[in-house]
Amino acid sequence: MSSRKHRGCENMENFCPVTRKRSTNKNQVSVVGALVSTTKSSQYEHPSSPPALTFEALEEMGIGMLDSEESSSSALSAIALAVSAGVTSDDNSNETTPYASVPRMAHKLQHTQRLSMGATGDTTLDIHAVEDSLAMCRQSAENLQILAQTKRSALCSEGSSNSNSPSKRLRNPLVAVTCNNQIDGTALLNFQPSTSRLAQGCLTKKPSSAQITTRMIPRDGFFVFRTPAMSAHISSGINYFERLSDEILLDIFKWLPKKTLLRMATVCRRFNRCSHDDSLWTRLDLGLRTIRPRALEEIVRRGVLVLRLAQTSIQEPAFAPLTEAFTVRLQYLDLSMASITRSSLLRLLSHCRHLKKISLENTELDDSICAEIAKNEALEAVNLTMARGLTANSVRLMMKSLISLSSLNISWTDLSADAVTALVTHISSNVIRLNIAGCRRVLFDSHVASLQNRCPQLLELDLSDCNSLTPTVITAIMKFKMLEYLSVSRCYLIPATKFIELKSMPSLTYLDIFGMLSDAAMEVLEKQLPKMGINKFIHSSVSRPTVGTRRTSIWGLRTRD
């Protein structure tokens, strides 16, 4: 091992990848060999991976190459270091450049790892493969610094990495320097330390990166990752965790709170890999917090299914520019009262295609955002209360494509007359709960009539504050055969006497008519409608994620596990 290092030293003074290429041409090394030894010395519990790796890697060699030629990256050059360092005798005849092969290997490593892990996300495994190769090179302080920076950048940029082009992920040394500075300020979640157990991965990465930028001289604490030789020197005992399989490790991690889970990710590579497993990150509650730039991207890339971001403020830029398309698994998203810019919201929603329930209460929307919402055809519940920026076009688009929609709350959104018409003309017939309160002067009886035509099975209808409704609307409402809840609060044009007609609706159980009758009149009405629950609900609960005082669940789903 030491001899390897020495040989590597003399070749690699600078890190220019071009020189790298030229000089390493002669070392058609077993990058394979290098990596294999890495895997063997690493702590992975993959008995089958080294042979699988080499075989697949060899297969890969002949196949087309990554665009590693273009990308200049310190990690690649570092890998080249590894390549030259590991001058072993078994020279496999590979025409391909070592660079490309190593990231490819990384890809393969990731594959084998993925297989043995079961369902794990793409992004996490790359880092480890990269780190593996990085671990090979330990020659000079200078090398190490840059390596560490790359690792940091790789770690921190895991959110923006993509398994399909591993080479692109690695950045050139200069970028690594600036990237590091960037990273210090970005992708860090600012959380109130004492109160909650939740934090984001970047936070735990911050201390180590801070370490790196301040100390340029290698010291004992400088090495964030260790070579096997170093480990053997430092730790004297047997590592019992080695015997446990990854699944058992996952079982152990399942008990840990998120904050500890993140700390685990920094303990060793294997823990890092396991703690990033998707099954541990299905639910996340980040309500009332401030999310630093880029953190949101990492959050959604972890594979979160249930995400509560109520009242969070999401700082710009929430997504790294120019990331390739990745699909986010998010299904239940609560962004009520979140402060998020339109562009971030657009980016976020452009990746979501599996949403089932979404709440965008009090957020700013525009046509493109609504178009993205519309693309989630599995949406069942949409809450757009007090959202700003809805136009007739966006309403029409959404209504037309959201055919599985069952509950919609579009109250107080300042809809125009056109928008309301679009709404009632195109609304899906599966809707059973609808809240269009607050459409002052734009909602007319005719709209209710066409609504009745479209959705005869409506169970819950809230028409509060639509003060253009006249007594004839009651006739239209009577046609809803299954209606259980009706609210026409503050529709001042409807006289009290009309409500007595509602008696003939067998299914109607609750009637809300706040602000319409005097107490005396109310008493009379109550006598007339003995079985009706009158004025029982002040707040509508249609599509609302959190109703009442429940705060740790959205739409009945736990947000903390």
Place this chain on the structure above:
Amino acid sequence: MHSKYWKFFIKRLFQHSLNKMSIIATESESVQLQTNDGVIHTVSIDCALQMCPVRNMIMLERQRNLYTNDVIPLPRVDAKNLRFIIKWWSSVQDLEESVGTMGKKQLIQLLTEENASHDFLMQVILAANYLQMKDLLKATTHVLADALNECESVEEIRKKFNL
């Protein structure tokens, strides 16, 4: 006649109410298990049936109406671990409450009695994994997770567990 009894038996097994088995199985005998260091343990049948490999073997035997009294080998379990597991199981059985809550406490108690190290705990985890005893696995992993949780810093974890 045995097969009739056995069909009952299988039904119960699948209902996970293994406690009832001791009532049904009139042949409430004990089973002999041999661990990988050659020691032969005699365990009562309801304890043995908790362990999946043993259970599968017994079920296979009974299905085919072979009644051998051979020793069942457990190649992946040590004698010490098996004794510990049996002790845990019997102590959990005695309690009336759910295994989930009490299992862990019992486990901690037993572990401190033995002055067990983390190594021992991990061996128990591996044994529980091999024997597919879910409750024991849950309890042991919970204990280990607590140990991980308690460590203040990453360095401490590394030192403690020699990572």
